[in-house]
Amino acid sequence: MGECACTLDLRLSPLTSWYKPPAPMLSKAAFYDVDGTLVRTNIVHTYAYYAMNRGSLSGIAGRTIGTIASLPLFGALDAVNRKVFNEFFYRYYSGLSEDRLVTLAEDLFEDVLKPAIFPKAQDLIDEAKKAGCRIVLVTGALDFTIRPLARHLGADDLIANKMQFNGGFATGKVIPPIIEGANKAHAIREYCVKHQLALDKSHAYSDSASDYAMLAIVGRPTAVNPDLRLRSLARAYNWPVLDLR
Amino acid sequence: MRPLKTLKKLYDEESHIIITEKGSPPRVLFSGEDFLLEDLPLGTRVICARPPLEGVPNVKAAIRWAINHPEGMEPLHALLRPGMKVTVALDDISLPLPPMRTPDVRQTVLEIVLELLADSGVDDVHLIIANALHRRMTEAEMKRMVGQKIWDAFYPDRYYNHDAEDPDGMVELERTSHGEVVALNRRASESDLLIYVNINLVPMDGGHKSVGTGLTNYESLRAHHNPKTIRESESYMEPKRSALHRSTERIGRVIDQHLKVFHIETVLNNRMFGDQVEFLGKQEEDFTELDRMKLQAMRAALQRMPRAMKRKIFHAIPGAYSVIGVHAGSTEPTHDKTLELSWRQYSVPVDGQSDIVIFGVPYISPYNVNSILNPLLLQVMGCGYLFNLNRGVPLVKKGGVIILCHPAYDEFDPEHHPSYIEFFNRLLPETRDAMVLEHKYEREFATNPSYVHLYRKGNAYHGAHPFYMWYWGENGRQWAGKIIVAGAENNHVPELLGWERTDTLSEAIEEARGFMGRSATISLVKIPPILQTDVKV
Numbered sequence: 001m002g003e004c005a006c007t008l009d010l011r012l013s014p015l016t017s018w019y020k021p022p023a024p025m026l027s028k029a030a031f032y033d034v035d036g037t038l039v040r041t042n043i044v045h046t047y048a049y050y051a052m053n054r055g056s057l058s059g060i061a062g063r064t065i066g067t068i069a070s071l072p073l074f075g076a077l078d079a080v081n082r083k084v085f086n087e088f089f090y091r092y093y094s095g096l097s098e099d100r101l102v103t104l105a106e107d108l109f110e111d112v113l114k115p116a117i118f119p120k121a122q123d124l125i126d127e128a129k130k131a132g133c134r135i136v137l138v139t140g141a142l143d144f145t146i147r148p149l150a151r152h153l154g155a156d157d158l159i160a161n162k163m164q165f166n167g168g169f170a171t172g173k174v175i176p177p178i179i180e181g182a183n184k185a186h187a188i189r190e191y192c193v194k195h196q197l198a199l200d201k202s203h204a205y206s207d208s209a210s211d212y213a214m215l216a217i218v219g220r221p222t223a224v225n226p227d228l229r230l231r232s233l234a235r236a237y238n239w240p241v242l243d244l245r
Numbered sequence: 246m247r248p249l250k251t252l253k254k255l256y257d258e259e260s261h262i263i264i265t266e267k268g269s270p271p272r273v274l275f276s277g278e279d280f281l282l283e284d285l286p287l288g289t290r291v292i293c294a295r296p297p298l299e300g301v302p303n304v305k306a307a308i309r310w311a312i313n314h315p316e317g318m319e320p321l322h323a324l325l326r327p328g329m330k331v332t333v334a335l336d337d338i339s340l341p342l343p344p345m346r347t348p349d350v351r352q353t354v355l356e357i358v359l360e361l362l363a364d365s366g367v368d369d370v371h372l373i374i375a376n377a378l379h380r381r382m383t384e385a386e387m388k389r390m391v392g393q394k395i396w397d398a399f400y401p402d403r404y405y406n407h408d409a410e411d412p413d414g415m416v417e418l419e420r421t422s423h424g425e426v427v428a429l430n431r432r433a434s435e436s437d438l439l440i441y442v443n444i445n446l447v448p449m450d451g452g453h454k455s456v457g458t459g460l461t462n463y464e465s466l467r468a469h470h471n472p473k474t475i476r477e478s479e480s481y482m483e484p485k486r487s488a489l490h491r492s493t494e495r496i497g498r499v500i501d502q503h504l505k506v507f508h509i510e511t512v513l514n515n516r517m518f519g520d521q522v523e524f525l526g527k528q529e530e531d532f533t534e535l536d537r538m539k540l541q542a543m544r545a546a547l548q549r550m551p552r553a554m555k556r557k558i559f560h561a562i563p564g565a566y567s568v569i570g571v572h573a574g575s576t577e578p579t580h581d582k583t584l585e586l587s588w589r590q591y592s593v594p595v596d597g598q599s600d601i602v603i604f605g606v607p608y609i610s611p612y613n614v615n616s617i618l619n620p621l622l623l624q625v626m627g628c629g630y631l632f633n634l635n636r637g638v639p640l641v642k643k644g645g646v647i648i649l650c651h652p653a654y655d656e657f658d659p660e661h662h663p664s665y666i667e668f669f670n671r672l673l674p675e676t677r678d679a680m681v682l683e684h685k686y687e688r689e690f691a692t693n694p695s696y697v698h699l700y701r702k703g704n705a706y707h708g709a710h711p712f713y714m715w716y717w718g719e720n721g722r723q724w725a726g727k728i729i730v731a732g733a734e735n736n737h738v739p740e741l742l743g744w745e746r747t748d749t750l751s752e753a754i755e756e757a758r759g760f761m762g763r764s765a766t767i768s769l770v771k772i773p774p775i776l777q778t779d780v781k782v
Contacts, residue, residue: 030694120702127694127701130412203694222695238666240695241659243703
């Protein structure tokens with residue numbers, strides 16, 4: 001009883017009236033690019049898996065040969081413009097059924113993505129969780145292909161491209177805006193606003209200079225397994241460089 | 246290499262203080278990876294290290310004797326039982342400086358201890374490097390430290406770096422009477438016996454600090470690695486006058502209650518330079534013509550080399566240390582013996598303080614072996630280590646001037662010191678107040694997942710480490726009226742550190758005299774080799 005009175009006295013004391021409780025601190029997040037950052041595969045590997053599992057022999061052969069024949073074009077487009085590459089590439093999904101894509105995603109994860117996770121990727125995510133970060137994967141891949149991976153790594157959220165479906169079949173078009181380059185940065189900013197997260201206290205991880213905007217927008221950018229351009233950017237801006245391989 | 250007897254003839258016991266007179270030779274000072282050759286004002290007091298004490302004639306015999314005649318404990322062989330679990334913890338690469346010639350004394354101790362363990366039927370043995378929040382040692386460094394045979398037998402499963410961030414690798418014991426967290430490496434804490442192999446270079450090292458600091462984590466280190474404790478530590482080199490040591494003693498006593506710890510402490514002499522650079526350990530008055538030629542040749546060669554190459558060369562020159570004593574047993578009585586011997590080698594009696602004190606800052610500190618002495622480490626060398634190398638009162642008077650000779654280059658090693666880069670470039674422009682830095686930013690850096698990852702999987706110092714470097718310099722910053730870095734190649738590094746700069750040492754002395762008065766007394770502390778002033782006021 002005495003204790004209660006004491007507490008009450010302190011609260012009412014004019015000596016402590018100057019005290020203002022600190023403003024509630026916003027939470028923070030860690031945003032991870034996926035391809036090349038957490039896993040060694042990319043969206044072409046993912047599509048190749050779907051092509052190889054087309055269902056009929058002619059379908060497998062057709063899509064596989066088509067994919068292989070287009071590899072030089074993919075490479076050139078990716079080097080020139082990631083956005084154009086994505087738009088072009090996702091046309092290859094046209095005509096595939098939604099059910100099949102979603103069902104195959106689990107197998108895709110077990111067969112392709114899980115073995116390709118970099119050995120130290122889980123540690124990095126665990127360390128961010130320990131630091132109180134919300135874990136968000138941000139990828140140009142299609143959402144249904146990455147969902148099992150996000151679940152496996154313990155991510156809280158996924159920002160990814162969404163395929164447009166018509167009558168249960170993929171149209172080959174992605175619902176805009178396509179998540180890549182500057183749009184990744186926009187998506188991250190909107191996510192932070194929506195979830196009351198402090199952008200300047202948040203972390204971002206990527207392997208590619210094409211994600212410069214995503215890295216530059218957060219307060220704690222980190223280059224992971226960086227390509228040459230990103231490595232030189234990281235050195236110039238004094239960003240930490242990690243190797244998860 | 247010149248026999249120690251010959252080297253000792255060059256000195257008598259009282260010749261370590263020289264007053265500069267007309268005709269005195271110019272002094273050789275380190276300035277990072279270069280040497281300065283400076284004529285000092287008449288009357289400048291030059292304080293030199295004591296000559297190296299003679300090493301024990303047979304190091305292996307000295308180790309055996311120590312572990313068979315320990316202080317306050319039974320002999321090591323009597324503590325061993327077949328099937329027991331033993332962990333051997335080792336000081337990391339921050340000791341000694343520079344790393345000693347092979348075989349490293351840790352290897353020699355291990356060869357004896359591991360043989361004894363094997364003969365006693367103890368097979369469950371792990372070797373852990375007690376690196377606390379220091380960087381992990383590389384494979385090459387680890388191999389060099391213990392030799393090929395032990396490396397082959399223990400690495401990687403039973404010879405590894407301590408990981409203070411391993412969620413399953415730490416245990417928390419009861420807190421001290423002051424509420425300090427006592428956290429310890431799980432393997433060590435679950436062992437039937439912990440053997441700690443220490444290298445004592447200065448009195449700050451060893452004792453309770455070995456286990457309680459080397460095998461712990463951030464939460465426990467926060468108890469004493471903070472600006473308040475540092476400010477309350479009158480001298481880091483005198484454990485009895487150091488709040489930091491009082492805290493580590495409280496933590497160490499809790500550890501000793503839970504765990505049987507057998508310390509093996511080795512003391513090295515101060516013979517840092519051997520072979521072709523042996524003359525650097527001599528006083529200039531004793532230089533031969535050959536020494537002078539070597540010095541000129543070295544300076545000429547260094548002037549033409551890029552800094553990275555100079556650094557590489559310096560880091561490749563090992564110290565020519567000899568073991569001057571080995572003590573073993575329980576923590577406190579063992580360390581008392583170690584401290585006594587350490588003072589005999591390093592303590593230099595000095596009459597009175599000086600208004601101006603000059604230090605040449607070498608290329609190396611405990612935190613940049615095989616790396617760069619970046620601006621924060623320059624700061625810790627000046628305001629932390631060199632300022633604090635004393636017993637009693639500091640050599641420089643309160644409000645006096647410290648002059649550091651160093652280029653103060655803006656260079657960082659992103660692999661070893663990534664968090665330092667952010668600390669220096671983001672935090673120091675905002676504030677130099679250690680208290681503000683601690684409260685506002687320390688935990689953020691300590692838990693930054695990128696820094697945690699680089700500490701655990703790379704070879705980076707922990708995210709909290711740059712803060713410790715800044716706190717370490719707190720007493721020097723509070724004490725000195727002015728700090729001048731002579732030879733700084735830029736303006737912004739000294740400015741961010743809160744220092745002034747000059748192009749040359751002469752200009753720095755002039756500026757210091759302008760601040761302290763024309764009759765200001767001046768001392769030059771010739772380090773390395775390491776010495777500690779014992780100032781009588």
